[in-house]
Amino acid sequence: MDILISEVGPRDGLQSIKNIMPLAAKKAWIDAEAAAGVTEIEVGSFVPAKLLPQLADTAEVVRHARSIPGLTVAVLVPNLKGAQAAVEAGAHKITIPLSASETHSLKNVRRTHAQMLEETRGIVALLRGLPKEQRPKFEGGLSTAFGCTLEGDVPADRIVQLAEQLMEAGCDEVGLSDTTGYANPLQVKMLVKRVRAAVGEHALTGLHLHNTRGLGLANVLAGLEVGITTFDASLGGLGGCPFAPGASGNIVTEDLVFMLEAMGLRTGIDIGKLLKVRDILRAALPDDELYGFTPDAGLPLGFKPATLAAPRTQVA
């Protein structure tokens, strides 16, 4: 596999729509994506059910997803309590979001940067107390890294500093999120280079990009060109960030996989099977709009995806 697609629909997609997807449909969705070759799925978020009733069953979803061989089960946690629940359920990967815009952080999780870094250190202490084989990977996800709907421009210096602080706090890696869909390709390259220069290239391998202004895949291309190997995406483009007004639209997994496979990059995903997974979403969420260009247009005549031309080798 050349590029890792991390499916975030069951978390980022579902949290931003009003309808609640039944547990059985979530399981069927995750099963079908894994069967199509997706190897990492962010299946939910450990937040109070009254805040996000859509994700109230995350513990059960994690336990189910863990039963799928070869699947990395990721979750989002806003604090130590969420991390404890994630560990208990058996998540393989935990991400704590830290909004580079402090205004957005206060609005989103009601915490300052200092408070979030303190929470991060608490989670690290929890994880380091676990036997190594039970310890989930821990990522600090820098949201609003490319600009904020409340603060506007977010200085690159601040992103670099926060990335360093997250690594100092004990995160295994950091990620950059374009929560608001403000990123452009030049900025993606610049910021990835700057953060990697500060924390090391192995500490930044992933980007979470949105397609709010149609630049999602162009930003992916920019990321590829500076060595990024993991991209988040949401099947059917479901979701966005409900706390950043006017910002919505994850990259569509189907379009992303099409682009990468057309470029000869193996995602390990069978795009034909992936396109059929939309049926599960459509049936479970009949009132929610699905996005994506490739699903409407179909694959090009005679299309040869890289993954099927040269099947992925087993990743250690």
Added chain:
Amino acid sequence: MDILISEVGPRDGLQSIKNIMPLAAKKAWIDAEAAAGVTEIEVGSFVPAKLLPQLADTAEVVRHARSIPGLTVAVLVPNLKGAQAAVEAGAHKITIPLSASETHSLKNVRRTHAQMLEETRGIVALLRGLPKEQRPKFEGGLSTAFGCTLEGDVPADRIVQLAEQLMEAGCDEVGLSDTTGYANPLQVKMLVKRVRAAVGEHALTGLHLHNTRGLGLANVLAGLEVGITTFDASLGGLGGCPFAPGASGNIVTEDLVFMLEAMGLRTGIDIGKLLKVRDILRAALPDDELYGFTPDAGLPLGFKPATLAAPRTQVA
């Protein structure tokens, strides 16, 4: 100006919808785009009115557009007769489409490659007979250059050969068109490099890309990275190619301008004014869908477009 945006909506957009835009609305559209800073517009096509009644008033549109100072008025012509009409109306730039897929060529204009090259030579003879100051620029536009819905893969060798033949026939330059929306960024770079190696870099400066599978702006980025400086786009994403089934969707001018300006590239276009031009389309074509992400999401808070930061210098 760093990048030239060639607005093709009045031709490529209008030819692929059923409704006919009244002449007055076409004029208002062109006037408003020019006032927003667009310096090249493909305003129509000289084809028989019974084939494309939407463009039957092209001669009048050309005459009107010519009255706008600084605007390059471009048209498409399928043959010598069309070129004569274009010259008579006073077009500044003429493009003849040559489909790299001969199957598509036969279906689109009922002519083989040999016949189209013969037609091209006839047009060159016509243009060379004109006084130099009245001679329009003449481009050979290679359509289905990135693949065909009827033939599938189109070999790069064939594109290179046809580009050479168009230049030998006397075209001033060639362009590459992703008529079917099959292109991917790797292919864009490869094909641009190969064609430029064959005909010289000044003979290939422009790309006509579609967003059929969502890769339009990623393909623009790829083009930028190999030195392309002119991109076609359609306001509101109007249009596509009615003769390539399943293929639709020009790049949205608004999203393209946003991406370039955000990257610090001057288009000479005031994006705020450009976004307002949509109102003219919406009023004139109430039943046709307009596309674009930036118009829905709005500009980022505190957005500083490159053109307004450093206004364009007068282009000779």
